[in-house]
Amino acid sequence: MKLIIHDLDQDTLSRVLLPGAEDRVVQATTGKRHCIGCFECWTKHPGECIFQDRYHGLPAIMGHVEEILIISRLWYGSYSPEVKLLMDRSIGVVQPDFVEREGRMHHKLRYTNQPKLTVWFYDDQGDIEEQTLARDLVRRNMLNFTTAEWSANFVGSAQELAGVL
Amino acid sequence: MKIALINGSPKPKNSISGLLLQRIERLIGTEHEVRTSVWRHASLNDDQLAEVTGSDALVLVFPLYVDGIPAHQMACMDAYTRYTHPGAAKPKVYAVVNCGFYEAEHTELALKLVAFWAKRNGFSWGSGLGIGAGGALSVGRTPEGQFTGSNAPVEKALIAFTENLLKMETGPDVFVTPAMPAWIYKKAAHFNWRRSIKAHGLKTSDLARKLPLPDKDL
Numbered sequence: 001m002k003l004i005i006h007d008l009d010q011d012t013l014s015r016v017l018l019p020g021a022e023d024r025v026v027q028a029t030t031g032k033r034h035c036i037g038c039f040e041c042w043t044k045h046p047g048e049c050i051f052q053d054r055y056h057g058l059p060a061i062m063g064h065v066e067e068i069l070i071i072s073r074l075w076y077g078s079y080s081p082e083v084k085l086l087m088d089r090s091i092g093v094v095q096p097d098f099v100e101r102e103g104r105m106h107h108k109l110r111y112t113n114q115p116k117l118t119v120w121f122y123d124d125q126g127d128i129e130e131q132t133l134a135r136d137l138v139r140r141n142m143l144n145f146t147t148a149e150w151s152a153n154f155v156g157s158a159q160e161l162a163g164v165l
Numbered sequence: 166m167k168i169a170l171i172n173g174s175p176k177p178k179n180s181i182s183g184l185l186l187q188r189i190e191r192l193i194g195t196e197h198e199v200r201t202s203v204w205r206h207a208s209l210n211d212d213q214l215a216e217v218t219g220s221d222a223l224v225l226v227f228p229l230y231v232d233g234i235p236a237h238q239m240a241c242m243d244a245y246t247r248y249t250h251p252g253a254a255k256p257k258v259y260a261v262v263n264c265g266f267y268e269a270e271h272t273e274l275a276l277k278l279v280a281f282w283a284k285r286n287g288f289s290w291g292s293g294l295g296i297g298a299g300g301a302l303s304v305g306r307t308p309e310g311q312f313t314g315s316n317a318p319v320e321k322a323l324i325a326f327t328e329n330l331l332k333m334e335t336g337p338d339v340f341v342t343p344a345m346p347a348w349i350y351k352k353a354a355h356f357n358w359r360r361s362i363k364a365h366g367l368k369t370s371d372l373a374r375k376l377p378l379p380d381k382d383l
Binding site for chain 2: 024030034035036037039040042043044046047048057059060061063064075076077078079081082084085087088090091095096097098104105106108110111129130133136137140141144
């Protein structure tokens, strides 16, 4: 089972990807509530975002899937603001307590599933510096969420995803 | 010199970014035209944008969110670049990022992302300051906001950062963590999380609570 997070419109998504029957597909759109740093996903409702919209269960889904597939517009070396909003609201997938991994402090895991993390960035202009930043972001996310394996991939446009997903 | 100071924390009060911004503002002094703005939401109205555009320097002060820039601030940065007239003077961009992890180097990528955003939009990049153990900064300050005691290294770094800012210099990013052992910071953080969860009527073991897979239809 995969969790698919994307910022495509539904028409484009249907042309580039056919999700499996069990897959969870979450569309990142503008106008959604962003993380406010309340940490209540750790101390009041452990494991879920306090905002009761369609994103509040995301951390729990992350804790049960074999793969997290992210499809995002490339934004100055990062996920798009819409996709990043979902990532920010997903910190309930880990616990607040600290542990050391690879010589640095990270959060203790809440779940043991260790999903694969696959990211496809579109609207890539072929700038090596920007691709390096994006790869570093995904690698750092992998360390924080302790995924089993990861990859960051780039295509020039959303339409080009059709042949690679 | 016109300086725009942006607090990118979404917290309405008690944000570490707010404390850092206040300190920088005080260190800048009264000889310069300083405009401060709080970017708590994912959009900015024209008044908010007009307030901070046209400055010589733009200073973004924000917390690290999932290894990068908080999503709402990214949206505000987009609004800022859309609002800035193509022929208008371009600011020099500086950034101060604090994180809850002990090691300040966790902020390295977020600073690079801001620098890249600046470059892509034709702004020049000044320098960045990355601060670790952000949770320790809420204590150990004088009434003037000066960081003292184990937070003295942060004060020193803020002074150097502000001096560079006022000279409009470009420099390497600097990383600083309060002068306390990692194990003490970790122990204090764990104590606070336990106190916080108990205040919400839960048990310490609930910090590790696992939830079942949510229903298909979220």
